[in-house]
Amino acid sequence: MADDIRSKGRRMTVQRRLVLDALQRARHHTTAEEIARSIRARHPQIDPSTVYRNLEALEELGYVTHTHLDDRVTRWHRADVAQHGHLVCRRCGSEQEIPLRTLEPLARRLRADEGFHADLAHSAIVGVCRECAR
C-alpha cells in the first residue's frame, strides 16, 4: 500500500499511518474528531488538522470513504468494508442498515432515465422509523 501511495506521487508519513491504524481499530462509523482524539492520546503533538487532511487524502487515494448519517457529522470508514444503505429516524435518531440491493432498483432507474450514477450508500435516508410512526 505504501508503494501504491508513492506511485501516485503521494507520501507515506507517520501521521498517515496512524490515521489508517486508528480507522482499522475504530468502530464502523467513526468521526474525524474521534480519530483525532484516539491518536492524540498517544501522540499529542499531532494536530487535528493533520487528521482531517489525511482522511481527505486517503479518500482521494481510494482507501477510505465517508458517509453522512445524521445531518452534520461526517462518518469515516475503510473503503474495503461492505457497502450498505442507512435509514435514520428523524424523531428518535435510531440508525438502521439496509442492504444495497434494496436501493439498487432506484439506482438503475436514475442511470436509465438521467444517466446519473448514484451512490446511494453515501447519505443516509432520513425519515420516521416504524416505532415512531405509530
Added chain:
Amino acid sequence: MADDIRSKGRRMTVQRRLVLDALQRARHHTTAEEIARSIRARHPQIDPSTVYRNLEALEELGYVTHTHLDDRVTRWHRADVAQHGHLVCRRCGSEQEIPLRTLEPLARRLRADEGFHADLAHSAIVGVCRECAR
C-alpha cells in the same frame, strides 16, 4: 399566520418576521448565512444566532423546511413550495432536480419492508452525472 404561531404558544417577533421575509425573497435553496447577511445589511443589531434559531423554530412550526444538497451546508426554503428530489454530481458539483414520483417506488418499498417512512426529498442523492461519467 401570526395567530397560528401564537396559538401554539410561540411569539411573532420582528426578527422572526424578517427571517420569513428574507426567505420569501431569496432564491430557492438558500443558506442560513445568506439570510443572516441579507437581514444584517439593514438590521446589523440582529445576531446571526437569532437567524439560526428562528429557522429552526419556523421549521418546528411547519413553515420552513431544510434539505442537504452538498455535504456541508443546510439549505432552507418555505414549506409550501413543491417538494422534489435532488441529484448532485460529486465531480462537477452540478445540481439537478427530479420529481418525487421517481423516488416513490423506493419509498413504498421501505415502507413495506421496514415500516420506515422515508423523506427522500430531505437529502440529495450524490453520484456522478451523465457528463462526468463519460
Added chain:
DNA sequence: GACGTTATCGCAAGTTGTCGCAATAGTCGA
C-alpha cells in the same frame, strides 16, 4: 548516502454554527 524537490506537517487564525445566560419584550388574563 547526499541532494533537491515538494508533499505534508504543526501552528495560528479564520469560518460557520451552537449554547448558556441575563436582559428584553410579546402575549394573555385581569
Added chain:
DNA sequence: TCGACTATTGCGACAACTTGCGATAACGTC
C-alpha cells in the same frame, strides 16, 4: 391599560472544522 409569565434576543464563549504559511521530512535521482 397593567402586570406577570416566559419565549426570544444579543452577547460572549465554545465547538468543529478549514485555511495559509513557513518549516520539515519523504522520495526519486544521482
